[in-house]
Amino acid sequence: MLSIFEVLSLPARREIIERLRDGPKSVGELADELGVGQPVMSKHLRVLRDSGFVTVRADAQRRWYELRPEPLREVAEWVEPYRWMWEGRLDRLGERLDAMRDEEENR
Amino acid sequence: MLSIFEVLSLPARREIIERLRDGPKSVGELADELGVGQPVMSKHLRVLRDSGFVTVRADAQRRWYELRPEPLREVAEWVEPYRWMWEGRLDRLGERLDAMRDEEENR
DNA sequence: ACAGTATATACATTCTAGAGTATGTTAGCT
């Protein structure tokens, strides 16, 4: 089974994830939108399912694929410790909060 | 050249990035810490360099590799639109801000 | 029962990243 970042390493799969932001979609819809064959799309979705990015709901012959938060949350959490590097505020966050509170009290 | 997520798809490379959080390190240090051969480490660092994750500073025979924020920031930005999925607050953020302002005015 | 639709999977093929080994290169030291 592919790891989360391995799953995201393929542009086509990131694209699928982005398309699913608006809500569940069927295999055929996604295949059309991305311009790939149905078997290819089924396989991508299989990978996304195994790695927890999506869930499936059966509806007659159709399968509705829906996005799941967990893996995306893991990505967000992995990158979080580096945020201070581009938002140079972490070391000053405490004093900023203090200053805001003081301003409020002295109003 | 590998894309950002392709770079992160290899655990060894994520590990390198994490080790560089404390500050710059040399090739030898990193190779020892991760228990891999020097050529392997050099190649990982080459990939990380090409994709913008690190910069190098030469110091005699030593090369000090340092972390760069940009690619990590891109990861954070990519995942940002999905944050509402696990923090179910986005739809209520507006009214929360309003409530906070009201509380403040009625103090 | 039959035909058509929607999807999954098996199979064969291609391609490339990763690893190991050997070698090249540059700098410092005696």
Next chain:
DNA sequence: AGCTAACATACTCTAGAATGTATATACTGT
């Protein structure tokens, strides 16, 4: 100048992922 240390790169090999094609499965409607 010769030797060693630190690192980069060229080369070869292998494993596995991605793709396309063909086929299997499941459900609907007539």
